[in-house]
Amino acid sequence: MELDALTPAQRRAREELLDLGGERPTFPADLAVDLRDRLEDGLASHAEDLGRGEVAVNKSRLADVMACERYEVERERAGFDGWSPRVAQGTIAHKALELSVFLGGEPTPLDLVDAAIDRLVDDRDDTNGLGAWLRDAPAIELAELRAEAHERVARFVESFPPLQRSWTPRPEARVRVDLCDERVVLRGKVDLALGAPRGTTARVLIVDFKTGPAYANHVDDLRFYALLEAIRSGVPPWRVATYYLDSATFRVEDVTGDLLHQACDRVIDGVGRIIELQLQRRAPREVPNPACRWCPARDACEGAGVWAGLREDLDG
Ligand code: SF4
The missing domain is CATH 1.10.10 (Arc Repressor Mutant, subunit A)
Known part of the structure; x- marks a missing residue:
């Protein structure tokens, strides 16, 4: 690749995001077993009444329930409202x-x-x-x-630097992890995965591309992907990143054992809530948040008014 032919943004991404030739971490060989055990122990009591494949969770569903339980329930009920x-x-x-x-x-x-x-x-x-x-x-x-x-x-x-075949690029890479005798399915579709592990050395970079501004949940989305990839392949990515196309900027996080354990705990919390709500064991809680503006329940939920008031105060 001719470095002189790269735009400044491409060059920055190549040097600071891809970090070609940089140090890569090694993880314990039993990491995937440890992570899977942690998830299954945490979800076992929630999942025991489920049928096979009854609960499927992706990053959006997880983010929804963590933002507002009723929002997640309403979105599931509304379903996909068609292509545009x-x-x-x-x-x-x-x-x-x-x-x-x-x-x-x-x-x-x-x-x-x-x-x-x-x-x-x-x-x-x-x-x-x-x-x-x-x-x-x-x-x-x-x-x-x-x-x-x-x-x-x-x-x-x-x-973004032109993708090289030697980087093993995998756009739209799908990841799936079945838990608790396949009663719970965690799914992800990674925008771009680059590289492949060598032994227990992490050499995969996962990148999610976004238009629009950065949101805090983008970090959690990428940690979720890191967790799924770690369990699927036995070796986690060395780094996860969100690339913001509008500003040609990126936010990176290098993957560590602590990060993966935090991701596990969020999945246990979120998926546990999803199961309780899906099985109608309790009513969903309402938490005013930015999604109130497009929530299917916004006309009937007091939270939408609360959020609008908070926004007015913040906008001053
Ligand atoms: S309007 Fe807001 S608080 Fe109410 S359910 Fe929707 S996201 Fe939750």
């Missing part, structure tokens, strides 16, 4: 990044976006997902989608 350009652009952009790794030549960001849309449109097995929506979407919505996804991919291309 705003909802689909992230999926298209991620597919485009995946293609950028494996397509030859030098496709432009718009070429990649169009190739991603074509792949999904051509997937005839997809009869009610994004592919089906794309096949029937009005031209104006498709144009909007192309524009938004293009913006995202173009920002990635100009600010």
